[in-house]
Amino acid sequence: MDFSLSKIVAYLGVAVLAGLAYRQRKVGLxxxxxxxxxxxxxxxxxxxxxxxxxxxSLLLGLPLFVLMGGIGIMCIGLLTSDDLPVAVRKVxxxxxxxxxxxxxxxxxxxxxxxxxxxxxxxxDFMRAAFGWIPGGxxxxxxxxxxxxxxxxxxxxxxVVAIGSIMVPALVKAKYPKDFSIGLLTTAGSLGxxxxxxxxxxxxxxxxxxxxxxxxxxLFVAGIVPGLFIGLMLALYSVTQGVRFKIPREPFSMDRLxxxxxxxxxxxxxxxxxxxxxxxGIFTATEASAVSVVYALAVEVFVHxxxxxxxxxxxxxxxxxxxxxxxxxxxxALTLNYVLVDQEVPEMMVNRxxxxxxxxxxxxxxVNILLLIVGMFMDIMSAILIIxxxxxxxxxxxxxxxxxxxxxxxxxxxxxxxxxxxxxxLFVSSTLFKESIGFVIRAVVPTLGIMLVALAIISYMPSMxxxxxxxxxxxxxxxxxxxxxxxxxxxxxxxxxxxxSLQELMKERQQQGGSDAPPAEGxxxSLQELMKxxxxxxxxxAEAPRxxSLQELMxxxxxxxxxxxxxAPAAPVKEKSMQELMxxAxxxxxxxxx
Amino acid sequence: MxxxxxxxxxxxxxxxxxERVLLLxxxxxxxxxxxxxxxQRTFSRQVSKTSTxxxxxxxxxxxxxxxxxxxxxxxxxxxxxxxxxxxxxxxSARSFKAEKTKAPAPGFGLSVGVGVGVWVxxxxxxxxxxxxxxxxxxxxxxxxxxxxxWSGMLGASVATRERRHIVLDTVKKKLDxxxxxxxxxxxxxxxxxxxxxxxxxxxxxLHDEFVLWRDGDGVGVFDALPIPRWIxxxxxxxxxxxxxxxxxxxxxxxxxxxxxxxxxDAHGVDMEQLAKExxxxxxxxx
Numbered sequence: 001m002d003f004s005l006s007k008i009v010a011y012l013g014v015a016v017l018a019g020l021a022y023r024q025r026k027v028g029l030x031x032x033x034x035x036x037x038x039x040x041x042x043x044x045x046x047x048x049x050x051x052x053x054x055x056x057s058l059l060l061g062l063p064l065f066v067l068m069g070g071i072g073i074m075c076i077g078l079l080t081s082d083d084l085p086v087a088v089r090k091v092x093x094x095x096x097x098x099x100x101x102x103x104x105x106x107x108x109x110x111x112x113x114x115x116x117x118x119x120x121x122x123x124d125f126m127r128a129a130f131g132w133i134p135g136g137x138x139x140x141x142x143x144x145x146x147x148x149x150x151x152x153x154x155x156x157x158x159v160v161a162i163g164s165i166m167v168p169a170l171v172k173a174k175y176p177k178d179f180s181i182g183l184l185t186t187a188g189s190l191g192x193x194x195x196x197x198x199x200x201x202x203x204x205x206x207x208x209x210x211x212x213x214x215x216x217x218l219f220v221a222g223i224v225p226g227l228f229i230g231l232m233l234a235l236y237s238v239t240q241g242v243r244f245k246i247p248r249e250p251f252s253m254d255r256l257x258x259x260x261x262x263x264x265x266x267x268x269x270x271x272x273x274x275x276x277x278x279x280g281i282f283t284a285t286e287a288s289a290v291s292v293v294y295a296l297a298v299e300v301f302v303h304x305x306x307x308x309x310x311x312x313x314x315x316x317x318x319x320x321x322x323x324x325x326x327x328x329x330x331x332a333l334t335l336n337y338v339l340v341d342q343e344v345p346e347m348m349v350n351r352x353x354x355x356x357x358x359x360x361x362x363x364x365x366v367n368i369l370l371l372i373v374g375m376f377m378d379i380m381s382a383i384l385i386i387x388x389x390x391x392x393x394x395x396x397x398x399x400x401x402x403x404x405x406x407x408x409x410x411x412x413x414x415x416x417x418x419x420x421x422x423x424x425l426f427v428s429s430t431l432f433k434e435s436i437g438f439v440i441r442a443v444v445p446t447l448g449i450m451l452v453a454l455a456i457i458s459y460m461p462s463m464x465x466x467x468x469x470x471x472x473x474x475x476x477x478x479x480x481x482x483x484x485x486x487x488x489x490x491x492x493x494x495x496x497x498x499x500s501l502q503e504l505m506k507e508r509q510q511q512g513g514s515d516a517p518p519a520e521g522x523x524x525s526l527q528e529l530m531k532x533x534x535x536x537x538x539x540x541a542e543a544p545r546x547x548s549l550q551e552l553m554x555x556x557x558x559x560x561x562x563x564x565x566x567a568p569a570a571p572v573k574e575k576s577m578q579e580l581m582x583x584a585x586x587x588x589x590x591x592x593x
Numbered sequence: 594m595x596x597x598x599x600x601x602x603x604x605x606x607x608x609x610x611x612e613r614v615l616l617l618x619x620x621x622x623x624x625x626x627x628x629x630x631x632x633q634r635t636f637s638r639q640v641s642k643t644s645t646x647x648x649x650x651x652x653x654x655x656x657x658x659x660x661x662x663x664x665x666x667x668x669x670x671x672x673x674x675x676x677x678x679x680x681x682x683x684x685s686a687r688s689f690k691a692e693k694t695k696a697p698a699p700g701f702g703l704s705v706g707v708g709v710g711v712w713v714x715x716x717x718x719x720x721x722x723x724x725x726x727x728x729x730x731x732x733x734x735x736x737x738x739x740x741x742x743w744s745g746m747l748g749a750s751v752a753t754r755e756r757r758h759i760v761l762d763t764v765k766k767k768l769d770x771x772x773x774x775x776x777x778x779x780x781x782x783x784x785x786x787x788x789x790x791x792x793x794x795x796x797x798x799l800h801d802e803f804v805l806w807r808d809g810d811g812v813g814v815f816d817a818l819p820i821p822r823w824i825x826x827x828x829x830x831x832x833x834x835x836x837x838x839x840x841x842x843x844x845x846x847x848x849x850x851x852x853x854x855x856x857x858d859a860h861g862v863d864m865e866q867l868a869k870e871x872x873x874x875x876x877x878x879x
Contacts (some may be wrong), residue, residue, distance in 0.1 A: 020772060056783075061764065062780055089798065095739055095825055104745070292628075302682055319747065327745075381759070
């Protein structure tokens with residue numbers, strides 16, 4: 001047993017905290033002390049310190065970024081030969097991830113539309129279009145959520161924007177209260193599955209090291225499953241409308257025309273975003289910028305609903321949301337770096353291989369795991385911590401990375417509805433002034449529908465990947481993909497006198513990455529090398545720009561046509577550490593001639 | 594004690610005002626740069642996206658058809674489509690305004706005039722942009738990402754003040770008030786230490802980059818413009834430092850005066866704000 005000082009101090013610290021927290025509840029204290037002692041006995045120094053940080057953070061109610069950063073920095077100090085500033089260099093690496101630009105833009109666009117009049121116009125249109133069918137009002141609520149989801153990218157915001165109008169309307173139309181709240185709480189969760197989706201962008205960033213997924217393709221992949229769940233909820237609404245004998249609204253062409261005219265510009269936003277992404281006109285980042293400009297132009301100039309005060313509020317609110325996300329992503333990257341450095345994903349893949357799980361077995365395992373994770377973890381935390389480990393495992397058993405991404409998102413969408421950390425449950429409970437128990441009971445039937453939908457989506461990959469491959473002009477059937485070798489490639493042994501990839505990486509990291517000053521001993525820093533290269537190519541001459549993932553995908557879609565020789569030069573792009581790692585790994589994996 | 598709190602509150606208000614200004618500047622610059630970059634890239638293509646889309650719908654077009662589509666059909670379709678779109682938007686804007694002021698419905702002729710005027714203005718702007726930046730908007734993405742980091746980190750700092758960070762408070766919520774306040778103080782001290790460490794590490798990194806820039810000749814600057822890179826790094830010690838003091842202040846405040854209403858349940862989403870927004874949406878006239 002390891003009795004290092006740090007381990008003993010951590011044990012005593014957490015034990016004191018647990019003692020303070022549970023001094024009046026002896027059983028609770030015994031449980032905490034039991035867990036702590038078991039961990040002390042059965043884990044090593046680092047393992048115990050990791051658990052101690054988790055338990056301590058839970059007891060003290062610390063922010064998530066402190067938990068992630070704390071573990072990351074502790075592991076960097078104890079397990080790697082890197083110096084601590086590598087943690088802040090990871091934060092700075094965010095300024096090299098172009099896809100990350102999409103998040104603030106989608107947040108701003110959603111905020112603009114929420115503070116504007118989009119929700120009301122959207123609902124007016126949906127009521128005019130679907131109000132006449134059995135359960136029509138409930139169907140229009142679901143359709144409103146589906147459409148709003150295609151704008152906001154956030155589930156709680158969808159619940160608030162649509163639910164606050166539709167739940168009172170449904171109750172007034174004599175739908176049972178529990179049905180109305182349950183339906184809107186569930187339909188609101190579609191916000192993260194139907195593009196644009198902020199969790200999808202974060203997912204693609206987090207798995208980029210092992211199984212790169214283009215966020216634009218994830219967006220496309222989310223459409224059919226999202227519409228499928230929407231359709232299932234709509235059918236459920238129809239049956240309930242018939243069951244409760246709810247009177248229908250008469251159909252009126254005049255009303256539909258008026259609602260279309262009023263809501264036309266709001267309805268066009270998802271058409272522009274999704275149409276642009278579908279047809280390959282926009283990448284995810286471009287679509288996000290377009291959505292902000294469009295939403296701003298519509299709300300300010302066309303609807304005339306946005307004044308300076310509201311605009312300031314939009315800017316501050318959206319950046320607060322973005323800020324709380326960014327700091328978590330940044331510190332999760334530090335943790336992710338340690339996991340990769342310690343080859344944790346590789347170990348997990350190997351363990352999985354030892355279990356000899358089939359593809360179906362793996363999917364069952366993943367779904368159960370993610371449903372449990374979704375119950376206890378916030379969606380962002382789950383993506384940041386679990387996705388980098390699960391993605392290579394899925395690739396190893398032949399699950400398509402895009403399909404895996406959708407399974408992940410649908411599972412965590414269900415996590416929005418499951419206690420104790422179901423965010424939509426809390427939002428609904430606060431919004432509709434009902435107890436959390438009432439809301440939990442209210443979502444049970446729709447939760448069942450979601451689980452059925454999850455099973456279908458999981459075992460029919462073509463639902464997620466069909467559209468993606470159709471757009472790529474590649475045939476794709478439901479047959480399992482060929483299991484790929486472990487995505488973190490094994491390196492060929494270096495020739496005598498040659499340095500291994502890991503040694504080179506270590507050296508590179510010891511020099512402090514791209515931004516660090518030159519190491520003593522006269523070794524040149526990246527900046528100096530770049531400067532020299534620049535001097536070699538002539539002062540002011542710009543280095544050729546490396547192509548972004550989207551551009552490469554675009555080129556591949558266009559049949560790999562070479563760009564015209566006189567095509568405009570793109571701006572310079574310096575390679576990030578991760579890109580260099582990726583390239584180096586790819587080179588190392590290539591067979592020697 | 595009360596006077597100290599008031600002083601700290603006033604100081605925090607000043608910091609918030611500065612943060613708001615910086616945040617607005619960063620967000621605006623980020624949006625402008627990316628938008629200009631997207632416009633520049635879109636309109637400087639050899640083959641327009643409209644033409645690519647039309648060609649994609651055809652099966653095996655001949656070289657003559659390709660030329661016709663790329664040189665004539667695509668550009669004209671875009672011109673007519675965009676003009677129609679803007680004229681419709683102009684007419685809608687005038688109609689909505691007339692409805693609000695209960696004025697008579699506007700005539701379509703004037704809407705066409707306004708729409709054409711806006712279209713010509715936009716076309717002139719795009720032409721001007723392509724004239725100024727024929728090959729690319731230099732460093733747009735890089736600078737935008739720098740502004741994103743600044744605005745995001747400032748947002749994180751504002752989120753600290755407004756208690757909108759995602760917190761692991763399942764256990765803490767169940768504590769009695771006195772113990773909860775003590776744990777808030779302990780938590781505040783821990784996060785103060787953590788953010789302080791990150792601010793220090795950020796300062797070390799900033800110092801290295803600054804020295805590199807100061808002593809090197811043209812080193813440590815962006816490729817597109819000679820703006821030093823350490824300006825981006827500066828956001829780390831500044832914002833983590835501010836966050837450290839805000840977390841400490843929140844801990845002390847909770848310990849002495851108890852948590853503010855709605856603060857304990859903060860879970861990444863400001864419930865009160867959401868409820869307020871919901872009420873506003875519901876109140877808007879149908």
